[in-house]
Amino acid sequence: xxxxxxxxxxxxxxxxxxxxxxxxxxxxxxxxxxxxxxxxxxxxxxxxxxxxxxxxxxxxxxxxxxxxxxxxxxxxxxxxxxxxxxxxxxxxxxxxxxxxxxxxxxxxxxxxxxxxxxxxxxxxxxxxxxxxxxxxxxxxxxxxxxxxxxxxxxxxxxxxxxxxxxxxxxxxxxxxxxxxxxxxxxxxxxxxxxxxxxxxxxxxxxxxxxxxxxxxxxxxxxxxxxxxxxxxxxxxxxxxxxxxxxxxxxxxxxxxxxxxxxxxxxxxxxxxxxxxxxxxxxxxxxxxxxxxxxxxxxxxxxxxxxxxxxxxxxxxxxxxxxxxxxxxxxxxxxxxxxxxxxxxxxxxxxxxxxxxxxxxxxxxxxxxxxxxxxxxxxxxxxxxxxxxxxxxxxxxxxxxxxxxxxxxxxxxxxxxxxxxxxxxxxxxxxxxxxxxxxxxxxxxxxxxxxxxxxxxxxxxxxxxxxxxxxxxxxxxxxxxxxxxxxxxxxxxxxxxxxxxxxxxxxxxxxxxxxxxxxxxxxxxxxxxxxxxxxxxxxxxxxxxxxxxxxxxxxxxxxxxxxxxxxxxxxxxxxxxxxxxxxxxxxxxxxxxxxxxxxxxxxxxxxxxxxxxxxxxxxxxxxxxxxxxxxxxxxxxxxxxxxxxxxxxxxxxxxxxxxxxxxxxxxxxxxxxxxxxxxxxxxxxxxxxxxxxxxxxxxxxxxxxxxxxxxxxxxxxxxxxxxxxxxxxxxxxxxxxxxxxxxxxxxxxxxxxxxxxxxxxxxxxxxxxxxxxxxxxxxxxxxxxxxxxxxxxxxxxxxxxxxxxxxxxxxxxxxxxxxxxxxxxxxxxxxxxxxxxxxxxxxxxxxxxxxxxxxxxxxxxxxxxxxxxxxxxxxxxxxxxxxxxxxxxxxxxxxxxxxxxxxxxxxxxxxxxxx
DNA sequence: GCTTCGCATGGAA
DNA sequence: GTTCCATGCGAAG
Numbered sequence: 001x002x003x004x005x006x007x008x009x010x011x012x013x014x015x016x017x018x019x020x021x022x023x024x025x026x027x028x029x030x031x032x033x034x035x036x037x038x039x040x041x042x043x044x045x046x047x048x049x050x051x052x053x054x055x056x057x058x059x060x061x062x063x064x065x066x067x068x069x070x071x072x073x074x075x076x077x078x079x080x081x082x083x084x085x086x087x088x089x090x091x092x093x094x095x096x097x098x099x100x101x102x103x104x105x106x107x108x109x110x111x112x113x114x115x116x117x118x119x120x121x122x123x124x125x126x127x128x129x130x131x132x133x134x135x136x137x138x139x140x141x142x143x144x145x146x147x148x149x150x151x152x153x154x155x156x157x158x159x160x161x162x163x164x165x166x167x168x169x170x171x172x173x174x175x176x177x178x179x180x181x182x183x184x185x186x187x188x189x190x191x192x193x194x195x196x197x198x199x200x201x202x203x204x205x206x207x208x209x210x211x212x213x214x215x216x217x218x219x220x221x222x223x224x225x226x227x228x229x230x231x232x233x234x235x236x237x238x239x240x241x242x243x244x245x246x247x248x249x250x251x252x253x254x255x256x257x258x259x260x261x262x263x264x265x266x267x268x269x270x271x272x273x274x275x276x277x278x279x280x281x282x283x284x285x286x287x288x289x290x291x292x293x294x295x296x297x298x299x300x301x302x303x304x305x306x307x308x309x310x311x312x313x314x315x316x317x318x319x320x321x322x323x324x325x326x327x328x329x330x331x332x333x334x335x336x337x338x339x340x341x342x343x344x345x346x347x348x349x350x351x352x353x354x355x356x357x358x359x360x361x362x363x364x365x366x367x368x369x370x371x372x373x374x375x376x377x378x379x380x381x382x383x384x385x386x387x388x389x390x391x392x393x394x395x396x397x398x399x400x401x402x403x404x405x406x407x408x409x410x411x412x413x414x415x416x417x418x419x420x421x422x423x424x425x426x427x428x429x430x431x432x433x434x435x436x437x438x439x440x441x442x443x444x445x446x447x448x449x450x451x452x453x454x455x456x457x458x459x460x461x462x463x464x465x466x467x468x469x470x471x472x473x474x475x476x477x478x479x480x481x482x483x484x485x486x487x488x489x490x491x492x493x494x495x496x497x498x499x500x501x502x503x504x505x506x507x508x509x510x511x512x513x514x515x516x517x518x519x520x521x522x523x524x525x526x527x528x529x530x531x532x533x534x535x536x537x538x539x540x541x542x543x544x545x546x547x548x549x550x551x552x553x554x555x556x557x558x559x560x561x562x563x564x565x566x567x568x569x570x571x572x573x574x575x576x577x578x579x580x581x582x583x584x585x586x587x588x589x590x591x592x593x594x595x596x597x598x599x600x601x602x603x604x605x606x607x608x609x610x611x612x613x614x615x616x617x618x619x620x621x622x623x624x625x626x627x628x629x630x631x632x633x634x635x636x637x638x639x640x641x642x643x644x645x646x647x648x649x650x651x652x653x654x655x656x657x658x659x660x661x662x663x664x665x666x667x668x669x670x671x672x673x674x675x676x677x678x679x680x681x682x683x684x685x686x687x688x689x690x691x692x693x694x695x696x697x698x699x700x701x702x703x704x705x706x707x708x709x710x711x712x713x714x715x716x717x718x719x720x721x722x723x724x725x726x727x728x729x730x731x732x733x734x735x736x737x738x739x740x741x742x743x744x745x746x747x748x749x750x751x752x753x754x755x756x757x758x759x760x761x762x763x764x765x766x767x768x769x770x771x772x773x774x775x776x777x778x779x780x781x782x783x784x785x786x787x788x789x790x791x792x793x794x795x796x797x798x799x800x801x802x803x804x805x806x807x808x809x810x811x812x813x814x815x816x817x818x819x820x821x822x823x824x825x826x827x828x829x830x831x832x833x834x835x836x837x838x839x840x841x842x843x844x845x846x847x848x849x850x851x852x853x854x855x856x857x858x859x860x861x862x863x864x865x866x867x868x869x870x871x872x873x874x875x876x877x878x879x880x881x882x883x884x885x886x887x888x889x890x891x892x893x894x895x896x897x898x899x900x901x902x903x904x905x906x907x908x909x910x911x912x913x914x
Numbered sequence: 915g916c917t918t919c920g921c922a923t924g925g926a927a
Numbered sequence: 928g929t930t931c932c933a934t935g936c937g938a939a940g
Contacts (some may be wrong), residue, residue, distance in 0.1 A: 350927090350931090385934055390918080394932060410920090432920065439921095439932070 016046035020062040023048060035085060058085040074103035349398045353378040377403040379461040379476070382449070387456040391446035395429075400440035403462065404429055404471075417462075417473045419448065425473070448473065625658035640687070643667075646676035649687050 016023045017034060023046035034043030034053050045053060052061050059080035063069075069080050073093060077100045080086040091104035378399040380386070386393045395404070407413055412430025419425060428443040454460065457478035464471055627639035630651075637654040643664045650667050652658065659666070667674040673681065 383933055385932095388934095390934095392919095394934095397931065434921075434932085435923095435930075437930070443919095 016049050017043035018045060018049045018058075018062055021046060021049050053085060059089065070098050072100040072103050073097040074099050077103075349378060349402060350396065353380055353396045353399050373466045374472075375464045375466060377462045377464055377471075379459050381459045381478075382454055382456050384456040386445075386460075387449055387454055387458070389446060391444055391449075393427075393442040393445040393449075393460070395440040395442055397438060397440055399462070400429070400431070403464070404440070407431060415442065415471065417448075417471045418465075419452070419472070420474050423451075625660050625662040627652070627656075627658060629654060643676060648673075648676065648678075648680040649682060651681055 015021075016025055025044045025046050034045040034050060037043060049058065049062070052058050060078070063080045063086070064078075066080065068086075069078050070090075071077065072079055072090070079090040079098055079100050081090055081098055089101050090098040091101065092098055378396065380393075380396060380399075383394065404415065405413060407429060410431055410433065412428055415427045415429040417425050417427055425445075425448045427445055427448075429440070430443060431438040431440045433439075449460075452458075452460075452475045454475055455478070459476040459478070461474040461476065462471060463474065625641055627641045629637060629639055631637045639652045639654055639656060639658075640649050641652055641656075641658055641662055642649050644661050645663045648664065650664060650670065650673055652667065652669050656669065664674055664676045664678065672678060
């Protein structure tokens with residue numbers, strides 16, 4: 001490494017900046033300025049050094065003994081690689097080695113139109129080398145930055161540091177100076193950068209395609225560097241920074257230079273790139289993928305002097321976007337207002353809005369052979385609000401301020417956006433004042449959204465075509481490639497650029513700018529032919545649409561299924577996952593899929609769309625096969641599940657997760673009863689003792705005892721049973737969801753959410769709201785639950801022998817099974833008849849109850865104690881008044897009770913359980 | 915009663 | 928604590 005470069009910060013001195021020289025410099029006020037230093041000043045050189053430097057012989061003269069000399073692969077000439085002065089004197093070759101600039105000119109000058117080829121592996125993108133613009137005097141203004149690009153080391157750091165600066169006019173030179181100054185640091189940084197690169201590669205945002213020239217002539221670069229001069233033959237002045245890939249045969253080593261075998265200019269693939277202006281990934285994906293690292297480089301390349309570099313936040317990945325119009329003063333945006341040069345805002349664009357447009361998408365925008373430059377600006381996953389009928393697309397503030405015209409009035413201005421088919425849409429770009437800030441929206445997007453058949457979870461992309469300055473809106477369906485839905489009739493590529501025919505050619509896509517009410521009224525998911533294979537879904541009461549048996553979007557892209565009150569949508573939206581991860585989730589979902597079934601009491605509506613039946617339910621799905629948890633006197637816990645085919649009840653392990661469609665053949669735990677022909681383990685009567693009464697019938701415990709039909713058993717699913725257990729003895733029942741959400745129906749004993757009441761019902765938040773309760777939760781509800789359980793235990797302990805065996809409660813998740821009959825949280829005692837004559841069986845039903853559920857259950861238990869005891873042998877005969885005041889109860893609760901508390905487990909709709 | 919508009923709210927980052 | 932933004936919601940048409 002050159003000591004010259006290492007001594008980048010120029011100290012005030014009177015001697016030649018070249019430490020090998022030490023000649024005094026002139027102090028006549030006319031210093032001989034060499035290269036620019038980081039400080040912005042110039043290396044102060046003596047006359048001799050300056051002269052040599054200007055001739056490009058600085059290294060050869062003064063650094064000949066310094067490490068870093070290499071031989072030109074072509075002519076063998078010694079070239080000093082590393083010092084700041086040597087930067088323009090060589091070109092790094094793709095296959096390794098260097099060419100001196102003279103040879104590089106000869107070799108590359110014979111090449112066809114310049115092309116740059118991305119790495120076959122986005123993990124190791126090819127670092128482009130550069131050549132000077134034709135006619136640029138060497139080593140004049142142009143500075144080769146091959147060192148910079150050859151390694152990732154300097155690049156990220158440098159771009160971070162220079163990002164902001166570079167987007168300003170006249171920063172290019174500064175940038176290049178920085179490049180030169182930083183080149184000396186690269187060797188020290190390589191190790192660190194290697195790790196950083198690895199980190200890059202692991203980042204999901206790596207699949208980013210930069211602003212790309214598609215056979216493009218960047219007007220700015222053309223302007224800056226002039227028309228084709230007298231440079232090397234074949235050099236296109238339109239590509240002053242074009243990246244050359246030297247045909248090196250098949251000796252490329254991706255590990256060393258990121259290029260695959262055969263990636264040379266004669267490669268048909270490469271040729272096609274040249275012809276089409278498309279670069280693409282050769283890794284087999286067929287999609288052009290570039291790392292952000294590459295993107296940044298390419299921005300530098302194309303947008304020389306216009307790049308909005310990454311922020312200095314420390315993130316090496318934050319891509320920045322530029323426009324040839326930015327700072328160049330050319331090509332004002334079509335919509336009237338020049339883009340602002342709010343680079344800070346741009347640098348603050350959140351990663352989730354970073355564009356991930358593929359080259360194919362961009363090509364579709366641009367069209368074959370177009371000379372325009374596509375600049376992906378940002379993208380956004382549509383929220384339910386965005387995709388809804390309101391017609392407002394909330395724009396990320398930073399993106400709006402960075403890429404859309406500046407607006408000072410809330411009314412904003414109309415914005416013409418072109419879609420992939422060339423159709424132009426008129427939106428209103430405006431904002432609302434919001435918390436001393438602004439909230440930017442695009443209004444009137446409904447027609448466009450509908451034309452694209454977009455829904456929540458899909459992604460809209462915004463790009464810009466330069467030099468026209470057109471805004472282009474594309475989209476990407478949530479069922480993106482890899483979802484295995486290639487069989488769909490259209491939009492199979494799941495983006496707005498590939499296979500979505502123009503609306504006029506696609507009867508499924510409205511060409512009207514008027515909202516399609518019919519479509520809008522349809523449940524989005526089921527209405528979307530994209531979702532073939534979907535078969536079951538329900539519309540939530542809140543208006544949210546929940547796919548049930550249907551195939552939902554990947555979790556990473558699924559639109560929110562709940563509206564306000566649920567953070568699921570936002571979480572999902574912000575979840576950045578890689579394809580592999582999404583596949584994992586997909587598989588998990590498929591597993592979970594088998595746990596879903598339609599609610600028993602819900603009437604479905606069948607809609608036929610494109611020959612596919614979609615069954616919709618008004619009620620949320622029931623998750624998993626209904627089972628009944630039973631604990632014997634011996635503490636043995638297991639589940640009872642009914643075979644779907646033969647209706648026989650089978651005993652399965654307590655931890656078994658059963659499909660909604662479970663049959664004896666899946667009884668792998670009991671081979672003797674793994675067939676429907678095997679006899680039942682228990683008689684129906686015995687089962688009736690085990691299984692609580694049916695739902696919704698207003699039946700009481702005593703009634704259950706006389707209920708002997710399996711249909712009766714079947715009529716109650718886990719949640720319903722849980723709820724009914726909770727208020728056993730009441731004439732009303734509570735649905736499972738009501739239990740979870742405390743959306744209790746009106747009872748004769750307690751009004752729904754009576755204001756001011758502190759009972760266990762009223763202290764709960766309204767349905768679907770309120771915090772989730774963890775085991776350590778000390779909220780009022782949970783504390784009340786605990787209190788009441790202690791009370792219950794104490795009361796039970798004070799009663800007869802049956803209660804005396806009421807040990808700490810058990811629950812399905814309890815690690816220590818009880819050794820005696822006991823009520824579990826949400827469970828209930830049943831009679832003395834149990835499997836194989838066992839008595840004192842505690843029954844848990846379904847999922848682990850939440851504290852709220854436990855509370856209700858406990859209250860039900862208490863009520864049972866008081867009310868049912870007199871008429872039943874069940875230990876749960878007491879009754880509790882829902883109007884009980886917890887405070888008063890607390891006063892009467894013994895302090896010494898240390899009964900275990902059922903682990904609070906929040907039961908949510910989206911949590912699969914059995 | 916429906917839709918649209920504008921702002922407010924609150925969860926998440 | 929601040930900012931963003933998804934969405935609720937009331938007012939107006």
